[in-house]
Amino acid sequence: MTIQATFSRRLGDFQLAVATDIPAQGVTALFGPSGSGKTTLLRALAGLDRIAGGQLRYGSQVWQDADTFLPTHRRPVSYVFQEPSLFPHMDVRGNLRYGMKRRIRSDGPGFDDVVHWLGLENLLDQAGPSLSGGQQQRVAIGRALLSGPEWLLMDEPLASLDHAARARILPYLERLVRQLELPVLYVSHASSEVARLADWMILMDRGSTVAAGPLDAVLTRLDLGPARSEQAEAVIQAQVAGQDPAYALTRLTFPGGDLWVPHVDANPGASVRIQILARDVSLTLEQPRQTSVLNVIPCRVVDILEQDHQAILQLDAGGSPLLASITRRSREQLGVQTGTQAFAQIKSVAVLV
Amino acid sequence: MLNDADLTALWITLKLAGVTLIILLLLGTPLAWWLSRTRSRFKFMVEALVALPLVLPPTVLGFYLLILLGSQGPLSGLLEALGIGTLAFTFTGLVIGSLVYSLPFVVQPLQAAFVSMGQRPLEVAATLGASPMDRFFTVAVPLAAPGFLTASVLGFAHTLGEFGVVLMIGGNIPGKTQVLSIAIYDHVEAMDYANAHWLAGLLLVASLLMLMAVYRLGRRYATVGPR
Numbered sequence: 001m002t003i004q005a006t007f008s009r010r011l012g013d014f015q016l017a018v019a020t021d022i023p024a025q026g027v028t029a030l031f032g033p034s035g036s037g038k039t040t041l042l043r044a045l046a047g048l049d050r051i052a053g054g055q056l057r058y059g060s061q062v063w064q065d066a067d068t069f070l071p072t073h074r075r076p077v078s079y080v081f082q083e084p085s086l087f088p089h090m091d092v093r094g095n096l097r098y099g100m101k102r103r104i105r106s107d108g109p110g111f112d113d114v115v116h117w118l119g120l121e122n123l124l125d126q127a128g129p130s131l132s133g134g135q136q137q138r139v140a141i142g143r144a145l146l147s148g149p150e151w152l153l154m155d156e157p158l159a160s161l162d163h164a165a166r167a168r169i170l171p172y173l174e175r176l177v178r179q180l181e182l183p184v185l186y187v188s189h190a191s192s193e194v195a196r197l198a199d200w201m202i203l204m205d206r207g208s209t210v211a212a213g214p215l216d217a218v219l220t221r222l223d224l225g226p227a228r229s230e231q232a233e234a235v236i237q238a239q240v241a242g243q244d245p246a247y248a249l250t251r252l253t254f255p256g257g258d259l260w261v262p263h264v265d266a267n268p269g270a271s272v273r274i275q276i277l278a279r280d281v282s283l284t285l286e287q288p289r290q291t292s293v294l295n296v297i298p299c300r301v302v303d304i305l306e307q308d309h310q311a312i313l314q315l316d317a318g319g320s321p322l323l324a325s326i327t328r329r330s331r332e333q334l335g336v337q338t339g340t341q342a343f344a345q346i347k348s349v350a351v352l353v
Numbered sequence: 354m355l356n357d358a359d360l361t362a363l364w365i366t367l368k369l370a371g372v373t374l375i376i377l378l379l380l381g382t383p384l385a386w387w388l389s390r391t392r393s394r395f396k397f398m399v400e401a402l403v404a405l406p407l408v409l410p411p412t413v414l415g416f417y418l419l420i421l422l423g424s425q426g427p428l429s430g431l432l433e434a435l436g437i438g439t440l441a442f443t444f445t446g447l448v449i450g451s452l453v454y455s456l457p458f459v460v461q462p463l464q465a466a467f468v469s470m471g472q473r474p475l476e477v478a479a480t481l482g483a484s485p486m487d488r489f490f491t492v493a494v495p496l497a498a499p500g501f502l503t504a505s506v507l508g509f510a511h512t513l514g515e516f517g518v519v520l521m522i523g524g525n526i527p528g529k530t531q532v533l534s535i536a537i538y539d540h541v542e543a544m545d546y547a548n549a550h551w552l553a554g555l556l557l558v559a560s561l562l563m564l565m566a567v568y569r570l571g572r573r574y575a576t577v578g579p580r
Contacts, residue, residue: 048476072479073487079480085473089495098491102482147481 001059014207027184029194032204038187046079047072077151078144084136086128093124099147108148118142134165152184191231195275196352220321222305232278234322240270256317260294261349273352278323280348295346362536370512373451377459385463415521442524450518459508466500510563
């Protein structure tokens with residue numbers, strides 16, 4: 001069931017203005033710069049803070065309106081905080097069992113399954129503080145899952161970890177969210193995490209929900225923050241189409257065409273997610289004949305944004321949105337306009353999953 | 354050595370400290386919890402009232418309690434009507450005096466322990482489906498265990514050593530309201546220094562041992578005195 005949230009309230013130095021539906025499937029990223037109100041909204045959804053005048057509905061259930069406020073422990077949500085926050089007076093097993101004993105519904109993942117998914121077998125009898133940050137956060141995620149929620153709310157769960165720990169825990173998280181049919185609301189300001197995990201994106205800026213939609217669409221809209229940033233990127237779902245062992249390359253296919261990437265260890269037909277940075281895409285009006293760039297995709301220019309020396313182009317490649325970043329001078333010399341047919345030369349493709 | 358009267362005084366003292374501590378934990382825990390969580394603008398007043406016995410001479414406390422609980426006191430009518438009668442110069446009166454006198458020694462360490470754990474563990478418990486009562490007993494109380502230890506030892510030890518309040522409200526009735534500190538006073542008055550030594554030494558050693566236990570086991574929670 002969808003969560004419908006409406007908040008309109010002045011809080012300190014910013015105005016919270018939220019009106020959004022959160023789809024009940026896959027991972028929804030609540031994305032925006034620090035201080036944009038993401039955590040405020042997440043805490044209100046969980047009932048940890050009560051923001052007066054808000055409306056929260058979950059299907060036919062009212063979580064909050066003018067005269068109702070369902071307390072946190074009665075909402076079918078679990079929450080993973082930025083810091084692992086394990087109970088220091090319990091060992092790992094006790095932490096995992098705490099939520100399990102208090103399930104609202106009888107179903108939900110089993111203890112052994114969660115322990116296995118998160119690789120916690122050897123940690124069960126240890127005390128929380130003796131674990132590394134990454135291990136603690138894995139326990140915290142397992143604890144949240146074992147409480148059998150209908151929604152998992154995560155507040156930058158990787159932000160307190162160092163780079164190495166983050167890299168180790170991400171695959172666990174990816175596997176979990178794909179395996180469990182549990183909708184996840186994931187707060188983050190790290191585009192790398194969002195690109196890997198999210199299907200849907202709600203963009204926040206200075207307390208307001210600015211846009212919401214499928215990840216690839218929101219990332220490539222030129223009127224929004226992500227496409228204007230240094231990290232401007234497109235995220236595309238593709239399938240493995242074949243291997244070229246002689247050159248250690250893998251061929252991927254997506255609606256816009258085929259892409260060659262460094263060897264991916266996956267069977268044909270496997271779904272992979274790829275990330276293409278705007279600055280790795282250049283434009284040419286004719287099919288290049290002699291080029292070292294492997295990936296050249298026919299496309300149409302959909303939208304143009306000029307800022308400083310740059311022109312950021314939104315491209316349509318067989319229905320998949322791409323971004324290209326070129327100089328304004330190049331754009332003028334090539335005579336690129338909205339609607340121009342061209343070829344995107346993609347210098348680098350990152351395979352995420 | 355201790356004579357029979359001294360042993361009786363010792364027994365009354367231990368009973369008084371024990372009963373007082375149990376009641377203080379029952380009353381002081383919710384009060385400390387409320388103080389640690391409230392945003393009420395009257396919080397400072399309650400805190401000041403709780404801390405008052407720390408700075409007030411015990412005789413002042415005892416004097417007002419005597420007036421309040423005595424046969425001519427404002428509560429005497431009510432107490433008579435309830436069939437309790439006058440409480441001054443009774444063991445119950447002593448307990449009431451000790452409750453007031455030792456209140457800050459129990460409430461303040463508990464409050465500090467509840468504050469120092471922060472909101473997070475309780476929020477986590479709430480998101481895992483624990484009701485407020487459930488969170489209190491399964492998270493707040495275990496995490497405040499060092500605070501409970503400090504509160505118990507200080508509350509008990511402080512009641513052991515009280516003198517002024519007891520003298521004012523309990524008088525000095527051997528076998529009924531005479532406690533150790535007053536028995537010592539009596540021995541000294543009677544120039545019986547030998548017996549005074551025994552009792553004084555007993556209190557000194559017992560108090561020192563208890564305080565050492567507090568500082569050894571839970572020193573970072575031991576915050577006594579108005580903050």
